[in-house]
Amino acid sequence: MRPTDPTPRGPAPQGARHRHRTPPAPEIGHGHGHGPAAPAGGRVRVAIAALLVPAVLATVVGLLLLYPFGDRAEPAAGADSLPQVSGHVNAAAEADCEEGGGDKGCIALTVVLSDGPLPGLSIVTLVSKVRGVAAYQAGDDVVLVRDGEDPADPEAYSVIDFQRDIPLLVLALVFAAAVVALGRWRGLAALVGLGFTGVVVVVFVLPAILAGRDPLAVAVVGSCAIMFGVLYLTHGLSARTSTAVLGTLLSLVLIGVLGTVFAAAARLTGLDEDTASLSNALGTGIDGRGLVLAGLVIGALGALDDVTVTQTSAVWELHRADPRLRAGALFGAAMRIGRDHVASAVNTLVLAYTGAALPLLLLFSVAERGLADTLTAQVIATEVIRTLVGSVGLVAAVPLTTALAVAVVTRGGNPVPGTRVGRA
DSSP states (O other): OOOOOOSOOOOOOTTOTTOOOOOOOOOSSOSTTOTTHHHHHHHHHHHHHHHHHHHHHHHHHHHHHHSOTTOOOOOOTTOOOOOEEEEEEEEEEEEOSSTTOOOOOEEEEEEEEOSSSSTTOEEEEEEEOBTTBOSOOTTOEEEEEEOSSOTTOGGGEEEEEEOOHHHHHHHHHHHHHHHHHHHHHHHHHHHHHHHHHHHHIIIIIHHHHHTTOOHHHHHHHHHHHHHHHHHHHHHOSSHHHHHHHHHHHHHHHHHHHHHHHHHHHTTOOOOSHHHHHHHHHHTSOOOHHHHHHHHHHHHHHHHHHHHHHHHHHHHHHHHHHOTTOOHHHHHHHHHHHHHHHHHHHHHHHHHHHHHHTHHHHHHHHHTTOOHHHHHHSHHHHHHHHHHHHHHHHHHHHHHHHHHHHHHHHHHTTOOOTTOOOSOO
16 A cells, blocks of 8 residues: 655646656665565575685685695705895996906905895905996995805805895885875775785795695686685675676686697697706706696786776676666677777787797897797797787686676666665
């Protein structure tokens, strides 16, 4: 029975008979025609949980099984790293690399040690010029290694690098300030997620691989842990975030499968100088191909997060702007956004890998090797497969995530503008 309307229902005043009345905002879950909204939302949430909860449990089990509890990698004999100390260059002068040689091919650096067993000790050490140019000069802050038992022996020290902690710290603070200034609380959450990523990589991924665990399995489990932690920390626990997580997870699986197939088909071994040095340091063999695949999965995760979160947000906002859009129209509108985004993302991946391999590309150009020979060389072919497999994963993530988001947002009983019923 409807309540009595106390408003008088006399004739409308002159000039007001043809005014259009604004319809009231729809009620979610109440009234005729809106009853199924809440049950549909419940079914969608159950379906999302049924897909994600096993994945979360599998990730936790994987972390426990692969983590090297008490099984740390020990360096091989003679592979112990030399102790490092910091120092400041007070003076630099040309000198002979060998006494009496007369070549003036080295620089004699007067360095005052800043830390270590004897801070304040002044030593003189020689460094070679690079094509006649001195790498270090007076005023530089440098890093030295000590090769010897006596810390007071000046000849035990040698300069190996510059100190870079202050510039890197300043840049990190500028980056954090920019993220927080633009994103505010969401930006702060993103920084927390970035810290979580670093913890997973340093505490789990690196020790597990060094302990001899399968690199691909470690990368998959670590990437899943990063994905769950970062996305929910940054974007909150919601149906929207869960949809992005599902799209990212399915795309990661596709990238892992494609990477495994084509790395085997191209016979990539991953046995380069870095892998050989690591094997020598550990005194045991390293799965080079597994390292390639692990890098592929971890490297693709960042771009995947970007694409899946953007597509999910696009679907949600388009639905919020026009709740009357049917699923097909909503999918088409979101895909138009996705096509532009994925085109830029693929170009970003190509440029990123090209930048990483630029010295090698220049070396091959100097050697006057043909394009086919250059691209099929193992070092370059590895980057090509990483780029193409990652790009295929990004391309697939757009329609996949968009379809998931459309299914959730159109069948999940999500509120439309003007109503506030929980959190979408």
